[in-house]
Amino acid sequence: MHGVVNWAVHFFMLDEGPLIWLSDFLIICASLGILAVLTKFRLWKWLWDEWLTTVDHKKIGIMYMIAAILMLFRGGTDGLLMRAQLAWPNMHFLNADHYDQIFTTHGTIMILFMAMPAIIGFFNVAVPLQIGCRDVAFPYLNAISFWLFFFAALLFNLSFVVGGSPDGGWTSYPPYVENQFDPGPGENYYLVALSITGIGTIATGINFLVTILRMRAPGMTFMRLPMFTWSVFVTSVIILFAFPVLAVALALLLIDRDFGSHFFTVDGGGAPMQYVNLFWFWGHPEVYIVILPAFGIFSEVISTFSHKRIFGYSAMVVSMVAIAILSFITWVHHFFTMGAGPGVNSFFGVSTMAIAIPTGVKVFNWLFTMHKGRIEFKTAMLWAIGFIPNFLIGGLTGVMLAVPPADYQYHNSYFLIAHFHYVLIGGTVFGVFAGLYYWWPKMFGVLLNEKLGRWHFWTFMIGFNVCFFPQFFLGFMGMTRRMYTYPAGYGWGVVNLISTIGAFLMGVGFIILVYNILWSARYGERDVTGDPWDGRTLEWATTSPAPHYNFAIIPTVKGRDAWWLMKQNGESINGPKGVPFRPIHMPNNSGRPFIMSLFFFILGAGFVFQWWILAIIGFVGVLVCMAQRSFEYDDSHYIPVEEIEKTEAAAGRL
Amino acid sequence: MKPKGRRVGGLIALIGFTVLALTGCDSPKYWPVLSPQGPVARSEYYLIIYSFILMLLVVLAVFILFFWVIIKYRARPDNADYVPPEIEGNAKLETLWTVIPILVVIALAIPTVAVTYKLVYPPKVEAATAKVVGKSITIDVISEQWKWVFKYPAQNIETVNYVNIPAGVPVDFELTSSGPMNTFWVPALGGMEFTMPHMNLKLWLEADHPGSYLGRSAQYSGRGFANMTFTVNALSPTDFENWVKSVQQTAPKLTQQAAAQINKPGLIGKLTFSSTTPE
Numbered sequence: 001m002h003g004v005v006n007w008a009v010h011f012f013m014l015d016e017g018p019l020i021w022l023s024d025f026l027i028i029c030a031s032l033g034i035l036a037v038l039t040k041f042r043l044w045k046w047l048w049d050e051w052l053t054t055v056d057h058k059k060i061g062i063m064y065m066i067a068a069i070l071m072l073f074r075g076g077t078d079g080l081l082m083r084a085q086l087a088w089p090n091m092h093f094l095n096a097d098h099y100d101q102i103f104t105t106h107g108t109i110m111i112l113f114m115a116m117p118a119i120i121g122f123f124n125v126a127v128p129l130q131i132g133c134r135d136v137a138f139p140y141l142n143a144i145s146f147w148l149f150f151f152a153a154l155l156f157n158l159s160f161v162v163g164g165s166p167d168g169g170w171t172s173y174p175p176y177v178e179n180q181f182d183p184g185p186g187e188n189y190y191l192v193a194l195s196i197t198g199i200g201t202i203a204t205g206i207n208f209l210v211t212i213l214r215m216r217a218p219g220m221t222f223m224r225l226p227m228f229t230w231s232v233f234v235t236s237v238i239i240l241f242a243f244p245v246l247a248v249a250l251a252l253l254l255i256d257r258d259f260g261s262h263f264f265t266v267d268g269g270g271a272p273m274q275y276v277n278l279f280w281f282w283g284h285p286e287v288y289i290v291i292l293p294a295f296g297i298f299s300e301v302i303s304t305f306s307h308k309r310i311f312g313y314s315a316m317v318v319s320m321v322a323i324a325i326l327s328f329i330t331w332v333h334h335f336f337t338m339g340a341g342p343g344v345n346s347f348f349g350v351s352t353m354a355i356a357i358p359t360g361v362k363v364f365n366w367l368f369t370m371h372k373g374r375i376e377f378k379t380a381m382l383w384a385i386g387f388i389p390n391f392l393i394g395g396l397t398g399v400m401l402a403v404p405p406a407d408y409q410y411h412n413s414y415f416l417i418a419h420f421h422y423v424l425i426g427g428t429v430f431g432v433f434a435g436l437y438y439w440w441p442k443m444f445g446v447l448l449n450e451k452l453g454r455w456h457f458w459t460f461m462i463g464f465n466v467c468f469f470p471q472f473f474l475g476f477m478g479m480t481r482r483m484y485t486y487p488a489g490y491g492w493g494v495v496n497l498i499s500t501i502g503a504f505l506m507g508v509g510f511i512i513l514v515y516n517i518l519w520s521a522r523y524g525e526r527d528v529t530g531d532p533w534d535g536r537t538l539e540w541a542t543t544s545p546a547p548h549y550n551f552a553i554i555p556t557v558k559g560r561d562a563w564w565l566m567k568q569n570g571e572s573i574n575g576p577k578g579v580p581f582r583p584i585h586m587p588n589n590s591g592r593p594f595i596m597s598l599f600f601f602i603l604g605a606g607f608v609f610q611w612w613i614l615a616i617i618g619f620v621g622v623l624v625c626m627a628q629r630s631f632e633y634d635d636s637h638y639i640p641v642e643e644i645e646k647t648e649a650a651a652g653r654l
Numbered sequence: 655m656k657p658k659g660r661r662v663g664g665l666i667a668l669i670g671f672t673v674l675a676l677t678g679c680d681s682p683k684y685w686p687v688l689s690p691q692g693p694v695a696r697s698e699y700y701l702i703i704y705s706f707i708l709m710l711l712v713v714l715a716v717f718i719l720f721f722w723v724i725i726k727y728r729a730r731p732d733n734a735d736y737v738p739p740e741i742e743g744n745a746k747l748e749t750l751w752t753v754i755p756i757l758v759v760i761a762l763a764i765p766t767v768a769v770t771y772k773l774v775y776p777p778k779v780e781a782a783t784a785k786v787v788g789k790s791i792t793i794d795v796i797s798e799q800w801k802w803v804f805k806y807p808a809q810n811i812e813t814v815n816y817v818n819i820p821a822g823v824p825v826d827f828e829l830t831s832s833g834p835m836n837t838f839w840v841p842a843l844g845g846m847e848f849t850m851p852h853m854n855l856k857l858w859l860e861a862d863h864p865g866s867y868l869g870r871s872a873q874y875s876g877r878g879f880a881n882m883t884f885t886v887n888a889l890s891p892t893d894f895e896n897w898v899k900s901v902q903q904t905a906p907k908l909t910q911q912a913a914a915q916i917n918k919p920g921l922i923g924k925l926t927f928s929s930t931t932p933e
Contacts, residue, residue, distance in 0.1 A: 176834035408845020
């Protein structure tokens with residue numbers, strides 16, 4: 001009995017102190033609260049029918065966004081805990097073990113469970129509408145992608161209170177993360193959760209690649225695609241080449257840990273550096289996977305709020321393709337300091353600098369899109385405008401980092417930390433915020449409040465600069481990343497304190513965003529036109545939110561900025577009057593993606609704790625779900641004409 | 655609406671940084687990267703400054719264009735009926751801002767490649783110094799969890815968590831690890847290099863003159879990583895020779911127990927031994 005209690009105390013980490021107890025308490029309260037609300041308002045059936053089983057890209061997009069905002073909260077809390085610990089020399093707020101786990105979950109969550117779902121959420125929200133189709137090419141697969149991500153994120157977050165979080169950094173370099181130095185389930189959580197969400201991401205890449213190749217409305221040629229759709233197309237290609245490499249790296253490391261092989265161990269002929277190569281062969285393209293769609297969003301937003309078409313469309317497309325190609329030949333710049341020869345380091349240094357060229361072209365084209373425009377400073381546009389100078393600092397310090405001999409001094413220092421936060425926050429996070437304010441009415445039929453939006457922008461943007469600009473100096477002062485504490489006497493204390501103040505200001509900005517969302521849900525201005533910004537692309541041609549089938553009649557596209565052209569020519573989205581509606585073929589909802597992903601979760605938990613019976617149960621469950629799907633013949637339905645007429649009449653489009 | 659305030663702050667910081675960097679801010683303790691104390695660090699420092707100035711020019715150019723555009727073309731009540739022209743692009747302008755970045759990259763790439771190759775070879779050494787201790791010395795570095803072991807193969811001595819080197823002489827640090835990866839970083843003397851198990855990486859460093867410099871690991875390797883620091887003492891060549899002799903004569907031999915203690919994960923202080931293989 002005593003043994004069981006001891007085991008349970010350790011397993012649920014009740015011996016780890018008040019942070020864990022508080023988390024346990026909050027998790028239990030939140031879960032009970034959700035259950036109570038669902039039961040009290042009889043929402044279980046609604047939840048299942050409308051959300052858990054949906055294959056509608058618009059709803060899946062919304063679920064991605066909600067998950068991303070929750071994960072931004074989790075990753076942001078991790079960041080604030082770290083900044084609190086580093087606020088002053090020799091602090092004892094967190095001990096080394098806790099700090100190590102928190103910086104690992106911060107990085108992993110922000111990249112894979114915040115940035116990824118946020119941008120994939122926008123894929124879902126915007127792409128089918130922008131190219132004038134009714135759903136993605138594989139709606140059922142789309143649901144699987146989402147639920148795999150969801151359960152992987154759940155599994156990863158569970159590690160905080162069950163068994164312990166990974167502590168090898170988000171890069172997870174062996175041999176440190178091998179069993180010899182890092183026993184326990186923590187690292188397994190990392191490997192398993194990333195593998196599961198990686199499967200979903202690869203499926204998303206295939207899905208959107210095929211959607212954009214095959215589902216464009218008539219007349220929507222490639223050189224008429226909206227900029228965001230172009231960015232998604234390029235990103236999908238990068239995903240397809242990059243994510244399988246990550247899957248292999250994670251799988252090999254998991255086999256090392258679970259089955260005692262020696263791919264990356266110290267002994268037995270292991271080659272740890274091989275993991276580093278594999279990881280960054282995915283890792284570098286990954287940063288373009290999260291930045292290119294943000295570029296796409298900025299292009300849409302800047303063009304819309306300057307009331308001008310994008311400047312140099314072809315150059316924008318070419319530079320995105322160039323960035324995509326270059327992104328695969330720069331990975332060694334993450335480890336110039338691993339002893340590659342001068343030839344290798346020179347090549348990868350120069351190839352990295354070369355990325356500045358297409359990126360520079362994009363920046364100037366954005367500036368000249370605004371030039372001679374009439375710039376409306378709506379909140380979405382504020383984020384896009386704020387992006388340019390902040391991303392510029394991030395990008396140009398990136399060029400400084402690309403100089404190998406200089407990188408020998410910057411590597412793993414706070415200069416690097418400052419750099420990548422400038423590109424990832426100044427680029428991706430600003431892009432996500434711009435996208436949220438821009439497409440929020442399309443997602444929910446409600447505009448976010450502009451005044452609160454401005455507060456959100458200014459607090460977050462100023463906080464961000466106060467937080468990360470001083471970190472460039474910390475790098476020159478010799479402070480390295482992942483130090484849980486530092487001694488007094490080197491002048492690091494004050495600089496860190498300033499940085500911490502900035503971080504908390506960003507936290508305030510986030511709270512304002514959440515308040516804005518809640519406030520607008522209740523009091524926000526309803527978007528009755530479907531086109532609140534005088535938009536240019538097809539998503540603004542339909543109701544906010546769009547009807548289930550998106551377009552009653554698939555529009556015919558006559559040029560770039562298709563909806564803008566239609567408005568100029570006084571055309572309706574449904575074409576000439578009097579064209580009769582026809583029944584619309586749509587996919588059926590299915591609960592199986594949810595259930596199958598639940599089995600993936602069980603399978604994953606089995607691998608985390610090496611409980612093989614659990615793993616087998618999960619694996620069999622996954623197989624059964626796949627088999628069932630193979631024998632499912634009745635997986636679609638038709639929306640009858642009367643229903644379409646009713647919906648279109650209500651939207652005033654008859 | 656004008657995002658001026660924050661930019662001014664950023665600009666002041668940028669200028670402050672430039673002044674700081676250009677004046678050398680001569681404390682290797684507070685600004686080790688920006689106050690190089692040896693030829694390797696100095697080559698890297700010059701590249702840092704050069705790349706910084708190039709990037710600063712780009713920043714200034716873009717910022718001026720940026721603020722001019724967003725101020726001049728902002729929506730105002732008096733231009734409410736202004737309809738922006740639909741401009742497809744401009745081949746001349748677009749060529750211009752493709753070519754200029756290419757030139758900037760070339761301007762940066764040439765010295766980058768030159769220095770990258772240069773750092774593979776040892777820095778030059780003066781003849782007078784070379785007479786005392788030779789043209790260079792070799793020190794094997796092993797990162798343990800979480801300490802630094804330095805073996806002097808020619809002198810047959812070993813130190814832990816500190817290393818004495820002769821000033822003015824290139825030091826060939828041969829880096830390896832007994833377990834997790836670390837990086838060996840002495841910012842005042844030069845950039846870092848990884849230590850990895852079963853691999854030997856070479857790092858040339860040299861100190862101009864006698865002095866004490868802080869080194870640390872920059873690659874996270876577990877619980878004790880933050881404390882994984884060491885001291886580099888650069889001594890005059892004659893002092894160095896004397897130190898070696900006194901260690902050889904007075905320091906204890908490396909024992910099996912001591913070696914096991916060093917190999918066990920944990921933190922220990924500075925140690926000195928007069929042999930490099932445990933007996």
